[in-house]
Amino acid sequence: MATVREWDGAAAGAEDRASVATQWQLMWWRFRRHRLALVSAGLIAGLYVVVLGADFVAYSDPLASNAQRSLIPPQPIHLFDRGAFRPFVYAVTGARDPNTFQRVYVQDRNTKRPIRLFARGFPYRLFGVIPFDRHLIGVAGADAEDALFVLGTDVQGRDLWSRLMYATRTSMTIGLVAVALSLCLGVVLGGLSGFYPGLVDTVIQRVIEIIRSIPTIPLWMGLAAAMPQTWSVTRVYFAITIIISFIGWTDLARVVRGRFLALRQEEFVTAAEVAGASVPRIIFRHMVPSFLSHIIAATTLALPAMIISETSLSFLGLGLRPPALSWGVLLQNAQNIESVALSPWLMSPAAFVILAVLAFNFLGDGLRDAADPYG
Amino acid sequence: MIAYIVRRLLLATLTVGVISALSFVIIKLPPGDYVTSYIAEMEAGGGTVSQAEADALRHQLGLDQPLYVQYGKWMGRLLRGDFGVSLEYRRPVVDVIGDRLWTTITLSLTALCFTWVLALPLGIYSAVRQYSIGDYVCTFIGFIGVAVPGFLLALVLLYASFVLFNAKVGGLFSPAYLDAPWSAGRVWDLARHLPLPALILAISGIAQTMRIMRANLLDELRKPYVTTARAKGLSATRALLKYPVRVALNPFVSTVGYSLPYIVSGSIIVSIVLNLPTVGPLLVTALLAQDMFLAGAIILMLGVMTVVGTLASDLLLMWVDPRIRLEG
Numbered sequence: 001m002a003t004v005r006e007w008d009g010a011a012a013g014a015e016d017r018a019s020v021a022t023q024w025q026l027m028w029w030r031f032r033r034h035r036l037a038l039v040s041a042g043l044i045a046g047l048y049v050v051v052l053g054a055d056f057v058a059y060s061d062p063l064a065s066n067a068q069r070s071l072i073p074p075q076p077i078h079l080f081d082r083g084a085f086r087p088f089v090y091a092v093t094g095a096r097d098p099n100t101f102q103r104v105y106v107q108d109r110n111t112k113r114p115i116r117l118f119a120r121g122f123p124y125r126l127f128g129v130i131p132f133d134r135h136l137i138g139v140a141g142a143d144a145e146d147a148l149f150v151l152g153t154d155v156q157g158r159d160l161w162s163r164l165m166y167a168t169r170t171s172m173t174i175g176l177v178a179v180a181l182s183l184c185l186g187v188v189l190g191g192l193s194g195f196y197p198g199l200v201d202t203v204i205q206r207v208i209e210i211i212r213s214i215p216t217i218p219l220w221m222g223l224a225a226a227m228p229q230t231w232s233v234t235r236v237y238f239a240i241t242i243i244i245s246f247i248g249w250t251d252l253a254r255v256v257r258g259r260f261l262a263l264r265q266e267e268f269v270t271a272a273e274v275a276g277a278s279v280p281r282i283i284f285r286h287m288v289p290s291f292l293s294h295i296i297a298a299t300t301l302a303l304p305a306m307i308i309s310e311t312s313l314s315f316l317g318l319g320l321r322p323p324a325l326s327w328g329v330l331l332q333n334a335q336n337i338e339s340v341a342l343s344p345w346l347m348s349p350a351a352f353v354i355l356a357v358l359a360f361n362f363l364g365d366g367l368r369d370a371a372d373p374y375g
Numbered sequence: 376m377i378a379y380i381v382r383r384l385l386l387a388t389l390t391v392g393v394i395s396a397l398s399f400v401i402i403k404l405p406p407g408d409y410v411t412s413y414i415a416e417m418e419a420g421g422g423t424v425s426q427a428e429a430d431a432l433r434h435q436l437g438l439d440q441p442l443y444v445q446y447g448k449w450m451g452r453l454l455r456g457d458f459g460v461s462l463e464y465r466r467p468v469v470d471v472i473g474d475r476l477w478t479t480i481t482l483s484l485t486a487l488c489f490t491w492v493l494a495l496p497l498g499i500y501s502a503v504r505q506y507s508i509g510d511y512v513c514t515f516i517g518f519i520g521v522a523v524p525g526f527l528l529a530l531v532l533l534y535a536s537f538v539l540f541n542a543k544v545g546g547l548f549s550p551a552y553l554d555a556p557w558s559a560g561r562v563w564d565l566a567r568h569l570p571l572p573a574l575i576l577a578i579s580g581i582a583q584t585m586r587i588m589r590a591n592l593l594d595e596l597r598k599p600y601v602t603t604a605r606a607k608g609l610s611a612t613r614a615l616l617k618y619p620v621r622v623a624l625n626p627f628v629s630t631v632g633y634s635l636p637y638i639v640s641g642s643i644i645v646s647i648v649l650n651l652p653t654v655g656p657l658l659v660t661a662l663l664a665q666d667m668f669l670a671g672a673i674i675l676m677l678g679v680m681t682v683v684g685t686l687a688s689d690l691l692l693m694w695v696d697p698r699i700r701l702e703g
Contacts, residue, residue, distance in 0.1 A: 209390075210386070210389060210390045212636065213390055213682060214390065214394055214397075214681065214682075215637075215639040215640040215677050215678060216636070217641070217643055218658060218678075219397060219674060219678075221643070221658065221662055222401035222404075222670055222671070223404070225405075225662035225663065225670070226401060226404030226405050228405075308524045311524065312524060312526065316659050317663060318659070318662060318663070331527075331530075335647075337533050337534075337537060340530060340537070341534065341538070344534060350531070353524070353527065357521075357523075358518065361518070361521055
């Protein structure tokens with residue numbers, strides 16, 4: 001008897017827990033079950049930490065070029081020095097091959113450069129305000145620019161890892177800003193379309209259909225190419241953001257419209273209408289909270305497309321232009337087979353693009369499942 | 376049914392209108408016009424152009440008229456097949472584009488066929504054999520297809536084939552046929568080079584379509600009518616293909632029309648990486664050199680081609696799927 005009662009009690013306890021839990025708690029419980037989404041959330045959080053502290057995680061000045069360091073391959077990091085954990089790298093010396101005229105680099109086995117945490121390096125402003133010169137890693141006894149090449153260097157001898165950190169800042173934020181813009185467009189137009197069936201809905205739906213049946217990349221390439229060459233980096237950044245946000249809004253608008261149409265039939269909306277609530281109040285007080293989670297999920301799923309758009313445009317030389325740094329700008333160096341074959345490390349930004357896009361996709365999947373925790 | 380066709384045709388016409396207007400805007404967007412670049416060229420050659428001469432030239436070319444008049448005239452010339460002159464090549468745009476439009480169309484249509492031919496059977500397979508090794512392989516390919524943009528895939532492929540086989544992939548023709556006139560041999564050469572780039576272009580579409588097909592079919596297979604059909608003695612294949620697959624195909628009808636624009640978009644960047652003689656590389660060089668008549672013409676052609684392709688696939692689907700006819 002006792003065991004049965006205990007079992008009853010446990011079940012009742014679990015049920016109580018579920019029935020008193022808030023909507024967001026239920027969603028969190030559901031989300032936790034999607035392991036891949038959890039891992040992806042961690043990865044994305046990591047990338048945004050890089051966005052905040054790009055100058056700190058970078059160890060070399062991303063714009064410091066030097067032909068003497070051109071195309072150094074990634075440098076192996078040795079973790080143990082004579083049995084003790086003391087990470088170090090060997091010094092790299094370069095010379096020109098007399099036959100091929102290419103620079104070849106050899107590790108100088110006699111010179112060990114210990115790796116230091118929080119080492120001094122090029123000066124910058126932490127979070128854009130605090131003057132600072134400490135970096136996550138650096139080497140003792142030399143400038144990081146001349147001694148540390150975790151991912152190798154590009155043709156102009158600039159350190160790829162440090163450039164990648166700055167590029168992450170641009171590429172990850174450009175997606176966010178663009179998605180925020182297209183979210184505004186999508187919610188307003190999708191909402192109008194869902195709330196006023198009839199002429200407004202028809203017009204907006206036709207516009208969406210037209211936009212979706214145009215091959216977007218050539219169009220946005222045309223618009224991007226029309227930006228004057230004299231524009232500053234910041235202006236180009238925002239122009240590109242606006243251009244690519246026009247790609248994403250149609251999908252979001254469709255999600256919002258679908259939700260609006262479904263919710264219009266719900267009793268609580270009718271109740272609010274009968275009680276004399278104004279239209280904005282019905283929309284923002286009653287309807288939006290109940291599909292907010294769906295919008296968050298759809299937004300996350302829209303982000304990868306934005307990141308890929310920016311990368312593609314910059315890759316073609318029509319998006320952000322050097323000295324601005326983004327994943328696409330870095331990948332421009334890997335545009336032809338000659339450079340890819342001789343210096344494959346120039347493709348490493350591609351790994352970041354793929355990881356970020358995959359992570360956003362998994363996270364969006366998990367969020368979409370969690371958005372409806374009763375299913 | 377007629378209402379449906381009329382609605383489709385109207386929408387297609389409207390879309391072509393929007394595309395042409397956007398192409399015109401792109402031509403007009405960069406600061407300056409033909410006369411400005413003409414003057415710059417004259418001055419670079421040591422000559423000078425007076426303000427009066429410039430104004431006369433503008434008037435002669437109709438550049439002093441309001442934009443909508445210029446747009447109308449531009450459209451009129453387009454309808455007569457006159458796409459203007461490429462500033463960079465100093466030849467008519469139609470000559471510059473030449474064969475490239477046809478290779479673009481061939482490439483895109485092949486990719487579209489691959490999407491259809493591969494995605495549906497793979498989707499059915501991974502639904503029927505859920506959680507089998509084949510299903511996991513498909514899921515993996517699906518994620519790659521969704522997450523890796525085509526041009527990165529092309530880059531990785533270039534590198535892999537160079538390292539593994541020491542071979543250069545890329546191009547649509549062997550060197551012997553590059554500038555040769557069309558012949559049976561050249562067509563065969565094209566057919567041998569086509570599958571790889573087409574597959575790269577198709578892979579993201581395949582991934583998406585396959586996932587949708589799998590999810591739909593799984594939902595459908597769990598329904599009681601499938602059990603009933605089996606219990607009544609229908610063979611496994613028939614009980615799968617006759618009803619569940621047909622129902623699961625339904626949502627495709629609304630999404631497949633959008634895969635062509637997607638493929639055409641992707642073909643531009645992939646063509647640049649793989650060095651394919653499509654309009655893609657031409658468009659990029661034209662845009663970078665601000666050769667706007669050429670760029671505008673290419674954008675317009677790509678757009679119209681896509682709209683026509685989408686329209687054709689819509690009509691085809693209407694013919695295949697009676698439900699659309701009834702709804703129309």
